[in-house]
Amino acid sequence: MLLIEFAVVLAAILIGARLGGIGLGVMGGLGLAVLTFVFGLKPATAPIDVMLMIVAVITAAGCLQAAGGMDFLVHVAEKLLRRHPKRITWFAPLITYTFTVFAGTGHVAYSVLPVIAEVARESGIRPERPLSISVISSQAGITANPISAATVALLSLLSPEGVGLPDILMIAIPATLFGTLAGAFVASRLGVELDQDPIYQAKLAAGDLPSNTGAEQAVLPRSARWSVWIFLAAAFSVVMLGSFPALRPSWGAGDQLVRLDMAQAIQIVMLSASALILLISKVDPDQVVRGSVFRAGAAAVIGIFGIAWMGDTFIQGNIAFFSSNIQAAVSAAPWLFAIALFGMSILLYSQAATIRALLPLGIALGIPAPALIAMFPSVNGYFFIPNYPTVIAAINFDQTGTTRIGRWLLNHSFMLPGLTCSFISVTSGFALIQLLM
Numbered sequence: 165m166l167l168i169e170f171a172v173v174l175a176a177i178l179i180g181a182r183l184g185g186i187g188l189g190v191m192g193g194l195g196l197a198v199l200t201f202v203f204g205l206k207p208a209t210a211p212i213d214v215m216l217m218i219v220a221v222i223t224a225a226g227c228l229q230a231a232g233g234m235d236f237l238v239h240v241a242e243k244l245l246r247r248h249p250k251r252i253t254w255f256a257p258l259i260t261y262t263f264t265v266f267a268g269t270g271h272v273a274y275s276v277l278p279v280i281a282e283v284a285r286e287s288g289i290r291p292e293r294p295l296s297i298s299v300i301s302s303q304a305g306i307t308a309n310p311i312s313a314a315t316v317a318l319l320s321l322l323s324p325e326g327v328g329l330p331d332i333l334m335i336a337i338p339a340t341l342f343g344t345l346a347g348a349f350v351a352s353r354l355g356v357e358l359d360q361d362p363i364y365q366a367k368l369a370a371g372d373l374p375s376n377t378g379a380e381q382a383v384l385p386r387s388a389r390w391s392v393w394i395f396l397a398a399a400f401s402v403v404m405l406g407s408f409p410a411l412r413p414s415w416g417a418g419d420q421l422v423r424l425d426m427a428q429a430i431q432i433v434m435l436s437a438s439a440l441i442l443l444i445s446k447v448d449p450d451q452v453v454r455g456s457v458f459r460a461g462a463a464a465v466i467g468i469f470g471i472a473w474m475g476d477t478f479i480q481g482n483i484a485f486f487s488s489n490i491q492a493a494v495s496a497a498p499w500l501f502a503i504a505l506f507g508m509s510i511l512l513y514s515q516a517a518t519i520r521a522l523l524p525l526g527i528a529l530g531i532p533a534p535a536l537i538a539m540f541p542s543v544n545g546y547f548f549i550p551n552y553p554t555v556i557a558a559i560n561f562d563q564t565g566t567t568r569i570g571r572w573l574l575n576h577s578f579m580l581p582g583l584t585c586s587f588i589s590v591t592s593g594f595a596l597i598q599l600l601m
Contacts, residue, residue, distance in 0.1 A: 165203065166482050172198050173478050177471065177511050186463050188512065192470025199477050208476035211520055213427040214320050215465050218313040218516070220434035222461025226452040227438045228395045231445035232388030234457070237263060239384065242279045249287035253352045256280045256294035257301035257344050264305025264312075265337075266396065273302035273554050274456070281561040290358045292566035295558040297344070297351035297581040302554060303544045304340040304585055306515050308333070310403050311430060313464055313516035317472075318540060319406075320427060321523050325533040329406030329426065335537045335596045343541060343589030347581040354577065355566060363565040387445035394444070398437035405429045464514055471512065472520030479525045486525060494529050501526050502539040502590050509545035513552060518543045534601045538593030547582035548574070 176195030180188035199205045228234060241259045248255055260273045280298055284291040306312045310329055315336075319329055358364055405411050405426065412424040442449060452458055479486070494501050509518040519540075526536055546552040550559075550569050555578055559567050569576040 166485055169199060169203055169205070169478060169482070172203075173474060176474060180467075180471070186466045188514070188517065189463075189466035189468070189470035192467070192472075192474040194470075196470065196474040196477055199474065199481070203481075205477050205481035208473060208480050211317075211320075211468060211472045211476075214313075214317050214472070214516075214520065215469055217316045217320075217427055217430045217434075218461065218465050218468070220431040220438075221311045221313070221316070222458055222465070223452070224395060224398060224434040224438045224441070225461065226455050226458030227441040227445075227447065228391050229455045229457045230447045230451045231391035231441050232384045233391035233395060233441075236384055236388040236392055237266070238276050238279065241276050242283075245279060245283045249283050249289070252280065252284050252287065252289055253293045253297065254345075254348050256284075257297040257348050257351075260298045260302040261305040261308075261341070261344050264302050265309045266399070270302040270306055270554060273299060274557055277554070277558050278561045281558075281563070281567075285358070285564055288358055290355055290361065290566050291562045291564055292568075292577045293351045293354050295562055295567045296354065296577045297347045297585070299554045299558045299578060300347050300544075300547055300582045300585050301344040303515075303546050304344055304541060304589065307541045307544060307589075308337045308340045310406070311399055311434065313461075313468070313514075314519055314540075314543060316427075316430065317468070317516045317519040318523065318537075321519070321527065322533050322536065323426070325527070327533050327537070328409075329403065331534075331601065332537055332540070333403070334600055335534075335593050336540055339538070339589045339593040339596055340541050340585075342592040343585040343587075346588040347585035350584045351581040354580065358564065358566065361564070361566055363568075367563075367565060385445070387441075387447075390444050391441045394437050394440050398433050401433050402430055405433070464516060467512075467514055467517050468520055471514075471517045475521035476524055479528065483528050486529060494526070494531060498531055498535045498539065499590070501529075501531055501536075502542040505539055505542040506545045506586065509543040510548045513546060515543040534597040535594070537601075538597050539590055541589035541593060542586060544582075544586055544589075547578040550574075550576040550578060 172195050176191045180191030183191065196207065200207050244259065245252055245255060260276060263273065263276065264270050277295065277298065280294050281291045284294050306314050309315055310333055315332060318332060319327070355361065409423060412429055414421050414423040505518060505522055508522050509515060512518050512521065523536065547555060559569065567577045
């Protein structure tokens, strides 16, 4: 019976991933219906707190985008890249990583990828090198962001274990930075030099490449800079409230003192930031919901709703089997669970959905919370199958043709930098928990 139930869960994930968008969430709902009405499993509690936190964060990020804050960040990044073009393979991934840590979504990379491709070609650098690792680092930053959907999901699951936001960040930030730098080192050695690449030379000879004209100077409203500072202040406030619980209000409840929990704190702070950005920038609220950041975030919320609910139900309904048959192996070699997280992220295309779908199993199997934090970056497996939007965008933006999918599908430009970043991030995480936790 368990195998049939697992087949239902896997089918819902595979079909939902193929549908894309909200398809993942609604297929999760259909799978949940089969598990409940056909197999009689008791539905788990829906991840309402996580969903509300994510809604609050994507609303603030959407307001930032609508106010021109994202464009302002791209403008600053372009200046830096053009000032140091020969170091673009190192600087570009750090920029996309920082953007994601700041904005909470890897989709912000879309705006800077064409700049990276253009500056690299102007400088005679093979664009494949900075573009490949920049896409990888834009996803690695998700697991280092204090208000990303994935971090929020991890915090909500591990907080009963006594884990706070600082515990996650002090491991995830340096670990993913080490992984990004290691990936940049590997990327800097990809392929032949640009002037020796046969595909580029053929395009050049055929006149298929436009001349380098440089980027046009964007005219940004004054509110763009203010929106950036407001969003940054909100993110900093979340970190401070998580680091110092005494900053959060408390109320008496009989003989106990009840303090505002972090889920509510994040929701209040980010909704307040959204309101301030709208008031100062005078952006039409309809423009916020039409933006790419808000749309992508809304799809992620629906995905978490269906997939996480279905996954929790399946795990809780079969926890006795998992505990008796898998616990010993995973406890002896926690890295096996990291491989499972990596594989699930390839299927789900969502770090947050991967955490909500699989981490409850890790907790139930008795894997220590510090080990689960160390394995957190393993959910960045988007790149493995080269069909994620940022991967496709990077390929399309590289007019030289150096960033590409190989003949055998998996031998693409992003594989080696991505595997290196994931491996070094996780191994660094395990080393850091030995030193810091």
